[in-house]
Amino acid sequence: MADAGGNDLDAFAVETRTWLAENYPPALRAMGARTDPEAPWGGRSFVGSDDPQIVWMRRLAAKGWTAPTWPSAYGGGGLTSQQARVLDREISAGGYRTPLLSFGLWMLGPVLLEYATEAQKREHLAKIVGGEIRWCQGYSEPGAGSDLASLQTKCEDKGDHWLINGQKIWTSYANKADWCFCLVRTDTSKKHEGISFILIDMASPGVETRPIQLISGDSPFCETFFTDVKVPKDNLVGRVGGGWEIAKRLLQYERQNISGGFGSGGGAGGSAGDLGQIAKDYIGVDASGALADSDLRGRITQNKMDFQAFYLTLSRVASEARSNAGAGPSAATSIIKYAAATLAQQRAELMVEALGHQGLGWEGEGFDATEKTITRGWLRSKGNSIEGGTSEININVVAKRVLGLPDPRVG
Amino acid sequence: MAVLTEEQTLLRDAARTWTQEQSPVTRFRALRDSGAPLRFDPAVYAEMAAMGWTGVIIPEEYGGSGFGYLGMGLILEQTGRTLTASPLLASALAAASAVMLGGTGAQKQSRLAPIASGQSIATLAIDEGAHHRPNHVALSAVHNGAGYRLTGAKTFVLEGMAANLLVVSARTSGAVGETAGISLFLVDSDARGVTRTALKLADSRGAANIAFDNVEVGADGLLGPEGQGWDVLEKTLDRARAGLAAEMLGAASQAFETTLDYLKTRVQFGQVIGAFQGLQHRAAKMFTDLELARSCVEAALEAIDSDADNTPDLVSLAKAKVGDTLHLVTNEMVQMHGGIGMTDAHDAGLYLKRARAAEATFGGGAYHRDRYARMQGY
Incomplete structure (x- = not known):
């Protein structure tokens, strides 16, 4: 080029x-x-x-x-x-x-550059660059998952400060974070226009975090409780009631980032290693050198080929983005997270199947560390189609925004 | 879409304009209904030749433009969209590739220029049964003076009735199923002992079974070294597969877009059916598969142009992925159109029939998944 x-x-x-x-x-x-x-x-x-x-x-x-x-x-x-x-x-x-x-680098920084005041940029950006402040993301609530805009965490104007009350969930690393970028409700009479984007120091009195145990065991996810937390007026980003636009913008950055970690044994589940080779190690081969379980071999191959198709698509998206800078993301971008989650989950299932009972060890003796990672990774991968927007929400977005299909008429 | 050069963009746009205006699906339908024996319109092929399409992969010194396989793929994608019938794939891509890869200087000199000009129609005569298994060669070639005598039969030869030149795989030694002992021959289709039987396939495209009864071929008909034709054959087939995959990508894209249009216009229960989530999610999944398939097809064509080591892997990936996608999209095309999709008057059936024929040609999904797994060592 x-x-x-x-x-x-x-x-x-x-x-x-x-x-x-x-x-x-x-x-x-x-x-x-x-x-x-x-x-x-x-x-x-x-x-x-x-x-x-x-x-x-x-x-x-x-x-x-x-x-x-x-x-x-x-x-x-x-x-x-x-x-x-x-x-x-x-x-x-x-x-x-x-x-x-850093969630500050990947998610918050880009939206601060776009929406924050000069003073806010000067306050926060350099500390993100320097890794001095660790950020967490306060989005989901017990009653606001896929329908994020129904969030209820209350943010009241008390004249010289904001007062926050409510609960967040799935706050990754909230127990280790210094600050939280948070969606709160400043107006209960309007759904989307009642949401604001605010920055909260996790050391403030009234903030409490509780780690969540998942089906796969320990996790970085937390519940986060805000009880009469006072936040300076300057910490609200953008205009009051303008948080939804910022929230959506930030989700775009998040979805770009999240898919890269699926399936290969990072924090988002799955486990590393070549699936074909691992299956050979646990199952053996026939006289022609092919995996002895022909049905499993076919399904492993399908998954490997689909992964290669996925990686080829990532590089195509990247090279298209380079050549059409300014033309906006290509249509293929919208399918990345959905495809990544689907393939990662299939791969994790195939790993467990290839290992047989050795792929179901939970802890203790009889299983090596890799095997136990495969068990936990399989369970953790179930979250891939839920976190950062469920697969159903992803394909709703594809249907509506990319394919131009309309909303159903109710009634 | 791959990042194209300016020339490639021009070629694609020209192909799009020509196919949409001069060769829409209605033209293929009329051709089918006419029962024309060659299953394509020679005047259409002459137009393609006049636009230079028949010489896209052939080097300039042999009468082509040396424009490459990605360029050819861009054209085939557009012809696939409108189901345009022609020997472009069989002759100007597949058979031309065999001559380019295995031919002597003299063979290239005599055979490629007529293919590039569209005057000669060449094709591969490779398979001997219902399934693509290119190593299962029983057709025998025995020494006959300085030349050879060929006896056996080939099946499902693309454009077999129109072709004047056949690239035939034959066994000069070894047992059926072995890759060693396979040789390639250039055989004129009017040679004594060649008998062709036209096949009427569901997709209404041209194909023939061809019998060879002691067909005499001169020493100059041997393409590549005797008994070592497998490498050229595999490389040739990979190029043909990638080209076919491009055509299939075009057909799948059009089948999807036609269906999407219908979802936006067909009204039931007082609203367009595309408003229903049950259909929206299926449409979004098809779109996802199409995007993945496109990446594979483009990567395979680019790998051929750059002679990359992993070309066979990428070709099998592309053929399998686009085949699965086309399979899904054509089934959904019928289903989402409902009753009208079952009628012959609608185009859905034309895409469905072409899809299955293209899937089976040069190896279906099962063939290429197995091949991919073997190349990966398990």
């Missing part, structure tokens, strides 16, 4: 490669170097820490390279999207660790 400024990009790549090599903490180089598992998420508890992961993050953050395309005025790298891709490529090619995992 012909790139404008190709020579400059090459020079940037060389410069970046050198800088990364010189600045990567030697302590991280060792295979399996042990660092605090929470360190990649940063936050208040790591301020002043000398954990090598934090050192690495700080060095990149000082150049704005944890948020490469954000404006440098707010601590970002100020890079072009082409340069940012070069940086990404150099980080992964060099085998360097991801410097910072």
Whole structure:
């Protein structure tokens, strides 16, 4: 592909490669170097820490390279999207660790850049770039799942502050987060127009979090309770009653981000490893070298091929986005999360089936760590078609927005 | 859509305009109803040749434009949309690929230019039964002086009645099922001992069974080294499969769009039926499959153009995925149209029939899933 400024990009790549090599903490180089598992998420508890992961993050953050395309005025790298891709490529090619995992980077930052006041940007963006504040997302409520806009958490104007009362659920890492970006109801007379987007310090009096046990065991999800929590007036983003637009915008960023983690053994379930090889190990092969269970072989193949089709679609979407910058996301983008969830769940089921009873170990002896991960990963993957918008909601969106099919008339 | 060069975009747009205006489905329907024996209109093929389509993959030195397989795929996708019948796939893609991959300089010189100009119609005569199993070659070729004598039978030869040149797989050694011992031959269809029987298939496209009874072929008819034709055959078939997959993608896209239009216009219970969630979700799933299938087809065509090592994997992926998608979409096309979809007057049946024939050609889903699994080592 012909790139404008190709020579400059090459020079940037060389410069970046050198800088990364010189600045990567030697302590991280060792295979399996042990660092605090929470360190990649940063936050208040790591301020002043000398954990090598934090050192690495700080060095990149000082150049704005944890948020490469954000404006440098707010601590970002100020890079072009082409340069940012070069940086990404150099980080992964060099085998360097991801410097910072952050809902602030992936979700909140982009909407702050779009909707926040200058003062709010100055207050929050640089701390996201620097990994100083760990954010969580207060969206779902017990009574507001797929129908998110029916949320009830109350936000009252008390003159010099907002007063928050209500409950959130599925708040990932709420028990470890420093701040929460939250949807609240500022007007009970209107559904969508009664919603506002507000930023809450989790250290405020009246905030309580409780981790949720899932069918797969421990989870990062929490229930979050707000009881008479006072929030400064300046913390509301956008206009009062304008939160739904911001919420939807942020969900777009979330859905882009979430699908990447499905199925391969990350936090969203499934388990790593080549399904075909694992099935061979547990089932054996026939005289021709084919998996001995021909029915399972067919279904494994179907899943592997569908995954390859999915990855080819991801790269097609990316290259189309590069060539039509400004034309908006291509139609294929809208199917990504739905397809990813479906395939990840199928894969997790096939893993368990391939392992037989060895794929159902819960804890203790008789099962190795990988086998137990496969059991837990299978159960966790059931959430893939629920979290971040259920598959049913995803395909509703495809039917309405992409295919232009109308809403049913009621009655 | 893949990121296209300006020339590719022009080619695709020209193909779209021509097929929509000059070769809509009504033209295919009229052709079917006319019972024309060749199952395509030679005047239409001549028009395609005049536009340069028959030379798209053939190098310039042999009378083509060397434009590549993605370019050919862009055309086939458009002809697939309107069910345009022609020997473009059989001759200008499949048989031309065999000559390009296996031919001597002299063979390329004599055979490719007439294919590129549209004067010659060539085709692959590969299968010997109801299923695509290209290693199951029983048709024998025995030495006969400096040349060979071919005896056996080939089935479901695309455009077999129209073709003047056949690319025939034959066994010069080994047992049926072995890949070693397969040789490829160029056989003129009017050679003594060649008997062709026209097949009337549900999709109304041209195909024939062809018997070979001691057909004499000169030494210059051998395509590639004797007994080692398998590699050229597999590469040729992968190119044909990718081209067919592009045609199938076009057919599936059109079948889906026609159905979607119907969901937006057919009124029952006082509203368009597309307002019902039961149909919306099925439409969204079809759209998802179409997007995935498109990625596979484009990747396979690009892999051929760049001679990538994983071309066979991508081709099997594309053929299987687009086949499954076309299968689903054509069934849904009938179902979502209801009673009208069952009538011959509606186009749904034309797409359904073409779908199944294309799925079976050059290997169906089961064939390509098995092949993919073997290539992945399990």
